[in-house]
Amino acid sequence: MNAVFIITGKEIRDGMRNRWVLATTVLLAMLALSLGFMGSSPTGAVKVDPLTVTVVSLSSLSIFLIPLIAMLLSYDAIVGEVDRGTMALLLSYPVARWQVVIGKFLGHLFILALATIFGYGLAGITLQLVHGTVNTSAWEPFVFLIIASILLGASFLSMGYLISTLVRERATAAGIAIGVWLFFVVIFDMALLGVLVADTQQTLTASVVNTVLLFNPADVYRLLNLTGYENISMYAGMAGLSEQINMGRQVLMVVQLLWIVIPFALAIFFFRKKQI
Amino acid sequence: MSQYQVVLSGVTKTYARQHAVNNVDMQLKAGECVALAGHNGAGKSTIIKLVLGLIHPTRGKVELLGNDVSSRAAAQVRAQIGYLPETVALHPSLTGAETLAFYARLKKQPLANNHALLSRVGIAQAAKRRVGTYSKGMRQRLALAQALLGKPQVLLFDEPTTGLDPASRQMFYEIVSELRNQGSTVLLSTHALAELDGQADRIIVMKNGHKIADGSMSELRQQSGLPIRIRIALTPGSESAGKLPTAWRKHNESAYELHCSEHDKVQAICSLGNINGINNIEIHTPSLDDMYAHFLRREDV
Numbered sequence: 045m046n047a048v049f050i051i052t053g054k055e056i057r058d059g060m061r062n063r064w065v066l067a068t069t070v071l072l073a074m075l076a077l078s079l080g081f082m083g084s085s086p087t088g089a090v091k092v093d094p095l096t097v098t099v100v101s102l103s104s105l106s107i108f109l110i111p112l113i114a115m116l117l118s119y120d121a122i123v124g125e126v127d128r129g130t131m132a133l134l135l136s137y138p139v140a141r142w143q144v145v146i147g148k149f150l151g152h153l154f155i156l157a158l159a160t161i162f163g164y165g166l167a168g169i170t171l172q173l174v175h176g177t178v179n180t181s182a183w184e185p186f187v188f189l190i191i192a193s194i195l196l197g198a199s200f201l202s203m204g205y206l207i208s209t210l211v212r213e214r215a216t217a218a219g220i221a222i223g224v225w226l227f228f229v230v231i232f233d234m235a236l237l238g239v240l241v242a243d244t245q246q247t248l249t250a251s252v253v254n255t256v257l258l259f260n261p262a263d264v265y266r267l268l269n270l271t272g273y274e275n276i277s278m279y280a281g282m283a284g285l286s287e288q289i290n291m292g293r294q295v296l297m298v299v300q301l302l303w304i305v306i307p308f309a310l311a312i313f314f315f316r317k318k319q320i
Numbered sequence: 321m322s323q324y325q326v327v328l329s330g331v332t333k334t335y336a337r338q339h340a341v342n343n344v345d346m347q348l349k350a351g352e353c354v355a356l357a358g359h360n361g362a363g364k365s366t367i368i369k370l371v372l373g374l375i376h377p378t379r380g381k382v383e384l385l386g387n388d389v390s391s392r393a394a395a396q397v398r399a400q401i402g403y404l405p406e407t408v409a410l411h412p413s414l415t416g417a418e419t420l421a422f423y424a425r426l427k428k429q430p431l432a433n434n435h436a437l438l439s440r441v442g443i444a445q446a447a448k449r450r451v452g453t454y455s456k457g458m459r460q461r462l463a464l465a466q467a468l469l470g471k472p473q474v475l476l477f478d479e480p481t482t483g484l485d486p487a488s489r490q491m492f493y494e495i496v497s498e499l500r501n502q503g504s505t506v507l508l509s510t511h512a513l514a515e516l517d518g519q520a521d522r523i524i525v526m527k528n529g530h531k532i533a534d535g536s537m538s539e540l541r542q543q544s545g546l547p548i549r550i551r552i553a554l555t556p557g558s559e560s561a562g563k564l565p566t567a568w569r570k571h572n573e574s575a576y577e578l579h580c581s582e583h584d585k586v587q588a589i590c591s592l593g594n595i596n597g598i599n600n601i602e603i604h605t606p607s608l609d610d611m612y613a614h615f616l617r618r619e620d621v
Contacts, residue, residue, distance in 0.1 A: 129409035
């Protein structure tokens with residue numbers, strides 16, 4: 045068996061044992077359910093599938109929560125093991141350093157994916173059962189929401205790994221991870237909004253703003269979810285916006301994948317040079 | 321391939337300001353048990369980490385089983401190595417058996433031998449318990465078991481006996497001598513020198529990153545030049561006290577004492593041959609701790 049998968053397996057087992065999987069699954073399911081039930085009160089009149097409304101509210105909340113969970117999982121991944129001394133022991137085995145990083149990353153990604161699929165999936169099924177309408181067309185954006193959420197989580201996981209590789213202290217890693225999370229999830233959009241408001245000459249064109257949004261994986265996620273489906277963009281109040289956004293889903297997906305690959309490649313690069 | 325399993329040539333490792341290891345040469349043969357002695361921060365752990373390739377030397381070269389440790393081939397060579405870290409860190413959520421299985425898979429070893437290995441280090445009865453519930457000694461034993469996986473050619477033990485009770489310590493040295501007889505190279509670091517007596521073929525004394533002594537126990541004794549103390553007790557009222565060579569000094573009523581070098585030891589005892597009425601002869605050779613303290617002091621001057 046390849047060393048990567050041995051390490052992945054151990055990481056998953058660790059996640060199961062220390063209740064990470066259980067806790068995040070329950071958290072995500074509760075969130076999805078409460079949003080689904082509360083959000084469905086206005087849909088009574090318009091006869092919209094509760095799932096469609098849930099996608100809108102859920103994607104707004106996932107933007108905060110999924111990156112946070114990813115950061116919490118990953119900030120400790122490298123620096124924590126170096127600190128405890130388990131990394132020195134692991135690297136005394138016939139294992140290449142890139143195998144260690146990839147193995148651990150895949151394990152964490154699996155934990156995150158499992159929690160998202162089960163948490164959101166169970167909530168989705170419950171909502172449809174409660175409302176008695178099984179509308180398969182509403183499932184497509186919902187499934188896509190789950191996939192996009194996993195990709196969003198992966199991009200923050202890989203940033204967390206980069207942070208965890210670069211610092212020497214666990215506390216520093218935690219601090220930087222929270223800082224990065226805050227920057228991408230809150231500050232980035234507020235700053236952009238501020239600039240747009242201040243820009244009375246309208247020198248910033250729509251395409252410039254579009255490009256700027258690509259520099260934030262959280263915004264890429266929002267665009268992927270809220271503008272991808274006509275129904276959704278209408279409820280999200282983004283119907284007008286989606287006409288301005290001429291980037292296809294493929295472009296957004298590629299950008300999101302770059303957000304995963306680039307920080308992760310850097311993490312491997314720095315880990316190979318790291319003195320344990 | 322050279323006859324040496326581990327070779328350090330002119331190795332210096334510099335951290336921000338200080339030399340953790342300074343221009344150290346070292347060769348370890350197969351079937352040799354070498355002890356690295358030194359105070360805290362003398363560079364013992366750094367040398368072990370250099371051999372493992374966890375850190376790279378600032379200057380000089382480290383070779384392990386004929387390969388440069390920074391080369392790509394070294395990753396595979398590490399299948400031939402067992403390492404026991406200074407602070408035993410294992411994953412608390414795994415059980416003892418799972419921990420050993422995890423490491424055995426990484427070394428591509430069959431899991432069938434694991435149970436025997438756990439019994440060998442005396443924790444087979446706790447194999448199904450989580451490592452988090454283990455005592456320090458049990459964790460140390462489990463860590464020793466993982467180091468023994470796959471009959472490694474080179475074993476690196478970083479302060480293996482700290483925190484072990486005397487029985488465990490004895491078990492540990494039994495395993496070490498077994499490994500040595502099988503032809504493995506054992507490098508162990510320690511500052512409990514007294515327990516090394518009879519265990520290590522060679523002792524390397526480190527101080528502030530410098531190698532200050534290297535040799536077998538009796539070679540070190542000679543290098544140190546510490547006197548051997550011979551004390552004889554004569555029958556009370558014996559006349560033979562006058563016949564003793566002048567170098568012998570009176571210790572008390574009937575006892576006399578001589579300080580001599582390792583070199584003159586045999587001659588000094590032979591010179592007692594024509595003296596009658598000797599009740600007892602005590603030979604006090606300097607202990608490892610004496611020698612060690614001496615080496616450290618000498619460098620201070």
